[in-house]
Amino acid sequence: MLPPRRAVNGAATPSLLFGLRIAMSVVTVALAGAAAIMAVASARLARKVVTPAPRLPDTRIVSLDTAAQTISLTKNPDTALPGRYGLFTTGTSGYVKLGSILAEDDASVTRKLLTHVAPTARLDADAAFSGWYYERPEELHLAYTPELVGSAVGPCPAWLFPAGEGDVWVIQVHGRGTTRSECLRAVPVFHALGVTSLVVSYRNDGEAPRSKTGTYGLGSTEWRDVDAAVSFARRRGAKRVILMGWSMGGAIVLQVSLNSAHRDLIAGIVLDSPVIDWRVVLSYQAKQMHVPTAVTDIALEALQHEWASPVTGAGTGIPLDRLDVVARAAELRHPILILHSDDDGFVPSDASHDLVSARPDLVQLEVFEVARHTKLWNYDQERWSTAIRGWLSAHMLSVESGSSTESNPAE
Template sequence: MSCAEEGRFHTVDVSSISRGPRRAILRALDGVPIEAFHEPCSAGPAATAIVVAHGFTGSVARPALRRAAGVFARRAGVVTFSFRGHGRSGGRSTVGDREVLDLAAAVEWARSLGYARVVTVGFSMGGSVVLRHAAVQKREGRTEARTDAVAAVSAPARWYYRGTAPMRRLHWVVTRPVGRLVGRYGFRTRIHHRDWDPVPLSPVESVPLIAPTPLLIVHGDSDPYFPLDHPRMLAAAAAGSAELWLEAGMGHAENAADEALLVRLADWLVAA
């Protein structure tokens, strides 16, 4: 798995569309087709679009993502999409590496819809992707793929973490042939068999590159995948430029985000 040219993003090859609901197939820089859905703000025309990046084994159609999108749509337009290897998108999952290209295509599409501001929020694997995307587009100055604010929920701080039982199971799914079969048929996720080469910029390495773009880090104190040293490490790397929310009783990612938290997230993203 490799993203050797992380900073080069492909302009989406869809025609200009209305602000109403719309499904589209986007194309990432490396040619992988990405399914996406635009949901307009239910309160009327909005200046901001929220692009939502799901967690590993998620998709645009999963109930937890649709629930989050419905809450966000009360405050802003919403673009959801399936990462490569997930849902009806093409390709195979690289578990956070080339997925930055998928997010870039979704951000560019949101901008093509005419929104004045486009912000990103990612859950778990998607959280690591929004951090890397924000860092890369800031470094490369790609205005059409830029994000105006970024929120990472339940994101890891570092790669290859195996300190919890759920993460050890996840690594088995990703790294073993039998595990990848389980991923394909049990979780409907197609996983690439190659190792990362080179290893992509880690989330904690990405965070210092994001400022002055507003950054929010959200994590539950009951997360079974990543303990609290992960969000604290990310916040420390931001050197005071990030806001940190530690949520009492919250588990992991979009499945654990209740409506009250989703409303707060939407409010922060719109106002940031």
């Protein structure tokens, strides 16, 4: 056997060089693989952000007692909230209303049913807890008409609830992954003050027409449909318009206030659990899903560029800088009321606090706790309504002939 070859005067032998090349190739392949995995994960995250998705179950029905008209659900931070809520179900009923908590333990919560469920009813176990409460406009027992608001993508369905003299309107804009029914809770408090409500839909929400891409613009495109609703209100006699947005609806109405040709008609803005800076929201949600920060950063970057749209599905770049209203706070000109829970759990309230700090002359923040995302009305209806009434009065946006108290529609 020949002895192993050694380096002469410190020079590497051919076998050592070959080994180094193999090692470098392995490292290169590994890095390329890691980069590819990150790229795929980032693309999936970016696509998920802009793609409308069906409502997913977030709880399970443990038991249903039709004799006592009670229902038990698996316990989570939402199902354990005090107040009145809704539950999306499958089976005999598609939606039922829930009342107060009657009993709870570490695993489940038992609530009163406010929708009668017949003894013969069958409800599947998977369900989705909701802050909607009201599912249809008829449940408010207020006069209304179905309307169509013409927009660039086509006619967008809306509900119109006339009130007062018809010169002060509020346009209600729902959030991501939901429909205009989300806004029905707010109609009675405005109606009691003589403010006409227009509850609108917008592109790709499942009710309004689909855009070419069928994806969300996170407010960068949807605002045009809501701006068309402002024009609709003006043609119908509105002299002052209040914009109210829920969650992503908040991002939408803020863009209307910044970009609309009807800015002179806008008298104020009310925001419930709003998105004010998408980077804050998406970074928070990615952390909740244990997505690595590097993947989130790549996804956010990809969303902003048109060249990435074949991967993200957005169709065009989404201008996150333009959607950052804290950064654009100096451009604001309308008074704003924000209602936000500090333990929102989905859209953190950080940007809401930042906007107050940036524009204390225009922005008022009503801070809730425990109430979670877009469930402030459900958790404390009186405080929520009082905050809106007081803000409207302070800015002379309520109609004097309206009642000072909110009606409570019968079940």
